[in-house]
Amino acid sequence: MSDEVETARPVDGVGTEIGRRVEEIAAALDAAGSLIPAEDAARARTDLRRVARRLELGVDYTVVALVGGTGSGKSSLFNAVSHLEFADVGVIRPTTARAAACVWGSKASALLDFLHVAPDRRIQRESALDGDSEDDLAGLVLLDLPDHDSVESGHAQQVQRLLPLIDLLVWVVDPQKYADNVLHEEYLRALTDRHEAMIVVINQIDRLPDAARERVRADVHRLLVDDGLADVRIEMVSAREGTGIERVRTLLAGVISGESVAARTARDETAAISRRLAVHIGSQDPEPMSAQETAEQLAIASGVPSVAESVRTAVSSARPVALAPVQEPASSRIQAIRDRWISRATMGLPEPWTAEVLADVTTADEFGRRVWQALSNSALPSPRDRAAATLRLLGLVIGGMAIALVIAAGAVASASGVVAASMAGAALAQVFVCIAFLVVARRKRRTTGHQRAEDYLRRTTGALRAVVESDLVAPTTAPLQRHAVVRRGLL
Numbered sequence: 410m411s412d413e414v415e416t417a418r419p420v421d422g423v424g425t426e427i428g429r430r431v432e433e434i435a436a437a438l439d440a441a442g443s444l445i446p447a448e449d450a451a452r453a454r455t456d457l458r459r460v461a462r463r464l465e466l467g468v469d470y471t472v473v474a475l476v477g478g479t480g481s482g483k484s485s486l487f488n489a490v491s492h493l494e495f496a497d498v499g500v501i502r503p504t505t506a507r508a509a510a511c512v513w514g515s516k517a518s519a520l521l522d523f524l525h526v527a528p529d530r531r532i533q534r535e536s537a538l539d540g541d542s543e544d545d546l547a548g549l550v551l552l553d554l555p556d557h558d559s560v561e562s563g564h565a566q567q568v569q570r571l572l573p574l575i576d577l578l579v580w581v582v583d584p585q586k587y588a589d590n591v592l593h594e595e596y597l598r599a600l601t602d603r604h605e606a607m608i609v610v611i612n613q614i615d616r617l618p619d620a621a622r623e624r625v626r627a628d629v630h631r632l633l634v635d636d637g638l639a640d641v642r643i644e645m646v647s648a649r650e651g652t653g654i655e656r657v658r659t660l661l662a663g664v665i666s667g668e669s670v671a672a673r674t675a676r677d678e679t680a681a682i683s684r685r686l687a688v689h690i691g692s693q694d695p696e697p698m699s700a701q702e703t704a705e706q707l708a709i710a711s712g713v714p715s716v717a718e719s720v721r722t723a724v725s726s727a728r729p730v731a732l733a734p735v736q737e738p739a740s741s742r743i744q745a746i747r748d749r750w751i752s753r754a755t756m757g758l759p760e761p762w763t764a765e766v767l768a769d770v771t772t773a774d775e776f777g778r779r780v781w782q783a784l785s786n787s788a789l790p791s792p793r794d795r796a797a798a799t800l801r802l803l804g805l806v807i808g809g810m811a812i813a814l815v816i817a818a819g820a821v822a823s824a825s826g827v828v829a830a831s832m833a834g835a836a837l838a839q840v841f842v843c844i845a846f847l848v849v850a851r852r853k854r855r856t857t858g859h860q861r862a863e864d865y866l867r868r869t870t871g872a873l874r875a876v877v878e879s880d881l882v883a884p885t886t887a888p889l890q891r892h893a894v895v896r897r898g899l900l
Contacts (some may be wrong), residue, residue: 422469423672431457433465434686440891444761445689456682460675466520468672470512471665472574474552477581478592482612486581487553488513490657491534492543497593508554514527514547524552524574545662549753558608568645576670577661578607584617587629594618594634601637606670608642610657615647694893695766697754699888700882704874706746711738713869717862723792724858727801727851732792735784735869743777747881754885762892769884776880783872790861797853804846811839 435457438450445453477483488494510521516533516822534543552575577602582592600607611629614622626643633641644660646653647832668676706852708714712735719733751770755763814836822829 420791423668423676424464426459427468427508427672427679428464429674430683431460433898434679434682437895440685440898441689441895442476444765444895445686445843448703449685449689451457453682453686456678460678460682463671463678464677466671467517467667468524468675470517470520470548470550470671471576471669472520472550472552472663472671473577473579473661473664474523474554474575475579475581477556478586479556481556481581481583481586482648483556483581484509484553486579486610486612486646486654486657489646489648489651489654491551492662493532493534497707508552510553511549511551513543513549513551519551520550526552545659546665548665549661551661574671576606577655577664578603580607580628581607581612582609582614582629584611584621584625587611587632588623589742593632597633597636597638604638604641605620608644608660611643611645612648613654614645615650636649639733681900688715689761690892690896690899691757691759691762693757694896695756695758697882697885697887697889699748700874700877701870703877704870704879706861707738707743707780707877708866708870710746711780711873712736713784713866716789717866717869720790720792721858721862724790724794724861725855730792732789734789736786737781737784740774740777743780744773747773747776750877754881754889758892762888766885766888766892768888771880771884776876779876779880780873783876784869787865787869787872789864794854794857797850797857800846800850800853804843804850807839807846808843811836811843814839 423437434453438445440452441450446800475483475487487509493511507530508526509532510517510524510526511532511534512521512685513534516531523530564573565698580592586592609629611625614625617625618693622645629643630639633639633643637898642660644653644657646657648654679715707883716733716735719730723732751767758766814832818832
């Protein structure tokens with residue numbers, strides 16, 4: 410046999426939603442550890458346990474209580490609304506000595522235990538025999554509370570204890586005793602802050618002539634105005650004859666469609682816990698500069714682009730040009746870049762989180778030393794392109810040969826004009842070949858110069874990026890991720 414279902418609503422109801430928030434906040438507290446003050450964390454855990462307990466009772470239930478004095482017909486109304494004959498109805502006073510409950514949709518055992526409704530005073534409203542007629546009331550817990558004016562010890566105290574747990578108070582009065590002082594002075598006037606969750610039902614209207622009914626309604630309204638409850642709804646019913654009962658059931662269905670008091674209270678308490686803890690985390694997750702961006706700033710501060718340009722110039726030149734070596738950067742510039750990175754990495758964080766993020770970050774002096782080490786270890790490329798030099802040399806040789814042919818042609822011109830003309834033509838061809846070799850050599854030097862300059866810039870920036878990643882990024886990644894987890898859980 411399967412276990413009895415204890416929830417009145419689907420597993421994805423508001424109780425499940427709030428339960429997930431409770432779990433998220435608890436997990437965030439675990440992740441934060443000592444970074445949230447112990448006193449605040451302990452208070453939050455206590456409050457979370459209270460919310461969890463409230464959720465265990467079933468915040469997806471809507472609790473409606475019939476409250477009234479002796480002889481008002483509460484129990485008759487209870488039976489009429491539930492379409493059952495369960496509550497005590499009789500002439501002995503007080504009729505309702507102990508609270509009774511009818512539950513639509515499940516047993517709600519935990520909630521009824523908490524409400525102190527004895528097991529033999531509970532009934533589960535099954536709708537299988539009624540088709541869909543009871544579906545609108547699924548999740549309703551209808552209580553028939555002890556008579557509030559009972560002289561028996563404990564009845565009034567029981568009513569008072571249950572009132573804060575109830576979503577809708579249905580005050581049941583009869584045409585003869587609706588002006589009862591106990592009802593107005595000890596209850597209604599003390600509950601003006603619950604006016605939106607309260608209705609008054611005038612029962613037993615079958616005892617009134619038709620002409621007197623509106624007069625009674627008007628008189629009850631006058632008394633409610635005096636109590637500070639002018640907007641409380643008034644319904645007139647006869648539980649015995651069934652008059653007005655469907656209107657009451659429709660009203661209850663409307664209440665069920667909204668969020669229960671228990672759910673709103675649990676949601677508000679959870680939000681309050683979150684707000685209290687939020688002061689111990691940043692207003693947002695810091696976003697440090699990327700390692701690449703920081704490395705590029707370090708490269709500029711160290712003059713790496715100028716060194717790369719000198720490489721480009723030296724390799725592109727046909728004549729020997731000395732390379733400009735990288736110079737050790739000023740420590741103040743390197744420290745400024747480090748400080749900017751740290752400022753971004755800790756922006757908006759409370760002091761304990763800032764200390765946690767920076768606990769293992771390399772000191773400014775050590776960071777500067779490692780930056781210079783990366784710079785000095787980045788070897789400069791050769792300032793010469795051997796292949797281009799060879800092409801240039803070949804071009805010059807061919808050019809020299811052309812000059813020699815021109816001279817020889819001049820020498821033989823008087824003896825043989827044909828030979829001289831042939832030699833001059835060959836010299837011209839060699840000039841074109843010389844020019845081609847020199848142009849190719851020049852382009853080769855420029856291409857090689859660009860490649861070597863970019864390679865040096867890339868290698869050096871990469872070495873600086875490795876320093877940033879090891880000295881700044883790596884030590885702060887875990888604390889920043891921890892903060893993100895905590896912040897996501899709390900907010």
